[in-house]
Amino acid sequence: MDSIYIYSILSMGGIGAILALGLGLAAKKFHVEVDERIKEVEKVLPGANCGACGYAGCSSFAEAVIKGDAEINGCPVGGNEVAEKIAEILGVQEETNETVKAQLLCSGGIKETKKISEYHGIETCKAVNSINGGTKSCQYACLGYGDCEEACPFDAIEMSDNGLPIIDKEKCTGCGKCVKACPQNIIILAPEDKLNHIRCSSHEPGKVVSKICEVGCIGCSLCVKTCPVDAIKMEDNLAVIDYDKCINCGLCSEKCPTGTIEFNGRLIEKVVITDQCVGCTRCAKACPVNAIEGELKKVHEIDQNKCVQCGLCYDVCKVDGAIEVTYKE
Numbered sequence: 037m038d039s040i041y042i043y044s045i046l047s048m049g050g051i052g053a054i055l056a057l058g059l060g061l062a063a064k065k066f067h068v069e070v071d072e073r074i075k076e077v078e079k080v081l082p083g084a085n086c087g088a089c090g091y092a093g094c095s096s097f098a099e100a101v102i103k104g105d106a107e108i109n110g111c112p113v114g115g116n117e118v119a120e121k122i123a124e125i126l127g128v129q130e131e132t133n134e135t136v137k138a139q140l141l142c143s144g145g146i147k148e149t150k151k152i153s154e155y156h157g158i159e160t161c162k163a164v165n166s167i168n169g170g171t172k173s174c175q176y177a178c179l180g181y182g183d184c185e186e187a188c189p190f191d192a193i194e195m196s197d198n199g200l201p202i203i204d205k206e207k208c209t210g211c212g213k214c215v216k217a218c219p220q221n222i223i224i225l226a227p228e229d230k231l232n233h234i235r236c237s238s239h240e241p242g243k244v245v246s247k248i249c250e251v252g253c254i255g256c257s258l259c260v261k262t263c264p265v266d267a268i269k270m271e272d273n274l275a276v277i278d279y280d281k282c283i284n285c286g287l288c289s290e291k292c293p294t295g296t297i298e299f300n301g302r303l304i305e306k307v308v309i310t311d312q313c314v315g316c317t318r319c320a321k322a323c324p325v326n327a328i329e330g331e332l333k334k335v336h337e338i339d340q341n342k343c344v345q346c347g348l349c350y351d352v353c354k355v356d357g358a359i360e361v362t363y364k365e
Contacts, residue, residue: 073125074098080121082113086189088211101126109133113190113209136210136225138184138192138203143235143251143296144177145198150248160186165219173248176238178222187217231284231301232277234259239272246294253296259288264344265324283324285346303364304345309336312358319349319359 077098085093089110091100100106101122108126109119115135123129150173155164161183169175180199192207193214201214205228215223222237234253238245242254255273267281268288275296277288289299309319315333327343330336338349353359 071102074102076125077101077122080114080118080125081111082118084113084189084211086113086211086213088112088209088213112136112211115209135228137205137208137228138210138212138214139224139226139233140178140201140203141222141224141233141235141237142176142178142200142220143298144172144174144249145196145200146180147198148250149174149177161217162219174238174240174245174252176220176222176236176240177249179220183217183219184214184223187213189213227279229284230279230282231299232282232286232288233298233300234268234275234277234296235298236274236296239274241273245273251295254294256293258291258293259297262287262291264346283344283346283348285344287344304347305362305364306340307338307343307345307347307350307362308360309338309349310358310360311335312355314355314358316354318352318354322348322352324348 074095075098078095081094081098083094087093089097089106089112091097091106097106097111101108101110108122108128109116111118112133116133119133151171152173153168153171155167155171157163157167159181161179161181164170164179164181170177170179172179178200180195182193182195182201184201185193185195189211190207190209192204192209193201194204196202201223210225212225215225220237226233235251236249236253238249238252240248242256245252245254253273253275255270255275257270257275259268259275260270264285264287265281265283267278267283268275269278270276284301286299286301286303289297290303309328313330313335315330315335317330317332317336320328320330320336324346325342325344327339328336328349329339347361350359350361
């Protein structure tokens with residue numbers, strides 16, 4: 037009886053050894069070398085696994101970058117800083133992206149819009165939107181149930197008492213999760229350095245908008261006529277801004293009669309070139325309306341009749357005190 041146990045143990049051990057040897061040989065034969073750079077790239081990524089890059093997570097994105105299937109600047113959360121580190125790992129030139137932030141194209145909260153119905157059900161924007169487009173008189177308005185807040189993986193969005201999302205620019209990474217979550221399509225990603233935003237998405241005629249929202253675009257076209265660089269145009273009763281053309285002068289916001297256009301900068305009263313100017317011509321080249329004239333290495337002058345007070349000349353000037361700016365109170 038004991039010999040049976042011994043033979044059984046020996047035979048099972050032998051079979052196990054043969055199988056282990058087979059597995060070892062198979063593993064060696066079919067072994068796939070893992071590029072160590074994948075781990076290096078993954079280490080420099082934020083680790084948010086938010087999917088904003090288009091991949092399932094940071095590890096998948098790192099693998100795609102190494103294979104050449106994804107751009108090194110494909111992580112919107114990490115931005116240019118991460119792109120630079122990945123470029124260093126791969127030994128290639130850095131590819132930078134324009135930094136973008138989420139912007140809400142609606143100012144019609146509870147106080148500014150009219151309520152036309154009551155809703156009792158699942159408290160999400162997606163759910164309420166499926167019931168006659170919501171409870172507000174404006175069918176384009178923010179529904180106020182915070183799907184964008186819920187979708188944001190960085191706690192950059194908080195719903196206000198007025199039923200509108202407040203976006204924290206410091207926390208926002210431009211991942212676009214809130215854009216996808218909004219059933220009204222009133223959240224976009226806009227360049228961080230742009231200061232003018234049209235906070236309305238309604239395509240209703242002006243006479244209709246004025247009755248249902250205090251801050252909606254009424255299609256008066258004053259912004260279009262005011263913009264010195266043709267950065268605003270009317271599209272189906274709504275003013276739309278071209279961020280590529282916008283020069284941050286804020287004139288459109290100043291003229292808007294309903295306060296629909298928000299300007300997040302300081303309005304300039306006057307710009308002058310002083311005797312400190314060395315005539316480098318940088319300001320003249322930067323001026324979008326050709327209001328600056330002067331010869332090389334000589335003090336330049338600004339034609340105040342042409343100047344739109346955008347401040348671009350001041351931004352590009354490298355000489356302290358050469359350009360002075362006076363701001364409006």
